[in-house]
Amino acid sequence: MREGLREKYERLLALRLAHDRAKRDGAFEEPDPRREMTAIAKRWPGALRELDALPLDELRARITALSSDEPMAPWMRAQDAFHRYARGALAAKHWLGKRKRISAELTSEFRASASRDARLWADALADIASPPRGRLMDLVYARVARELDVSIAEARRLVR
Numbered sequence: 001m002r003e004g005l006r007e008k009y010e011r012l013l014a015l016r017l018a019h020d021r022a023k024r025d026g027a028f029e030e031p032d033p034r035r036e037m038t039a040i041a042k043r044w045p046g047a048l049r050e051l052d053a054l055p056l057d058e059l060r061a062r063i064t065a066l067s068s069d070e071p072m073a074p075w076m077r078a079q080d081a082f083h084r085y086a087r088g089a090l091a092a093k094h095w096l097g098k099r100k101r102i103s104a105e106l107t108s109e110f111r112a113s114a115s116r117d118a119r120l121w122a123d124a125l126a127d128i129a130s131p132p133r134g135r136l137m138d139l140v141y142a143r144v145a146r147e148l149d150v151s152i153a154e155a156r157r158l159v160r
Helices: 002-024 034-043 048-053 056-067 074-096 104-113 122-129 136-148 152-159
Strands: none
Touching: 002 034, 002 048, 002 056, 002 074, 034 048, 074 104, 074 122, 074 136, 074 152, 104 122, 122 136, 136 152
16 A cells, blocks of 8 residues: 555656656756556546645655655555545446446446446445435545544545
């Protein structure tokens, strides 16, 4: 878990540094970041919001924290859970397509063919098909909160 999160922050930092260098130095041409951003978003859904939101010092501090042998901080566990549940929710939503009616047969088919992360949502396919207020990430934050035994507001704060 630590290694994966550290890699995420290292990749975000590299993107930010390349962008900042291109802005600062007109002679440096920034490589097209779209392929890297797509790869990051696929592996760590929601991570791109951190690209612009987190200051460089915070990106570096997270890399340092994830490189240490210290016990896992709550934000680390929250980030890991968020990405796992978000990947699963997005995969389940994709698998369902436009289907809104969930039957036992459909659920059984889903369990047999879905990815490991998607199967985290096998008991909530109806919610995935029609999320409350149309917001899939609300379901994700609720799962993170339940896993960490914190409020949804605290889960959102930890993931920020």
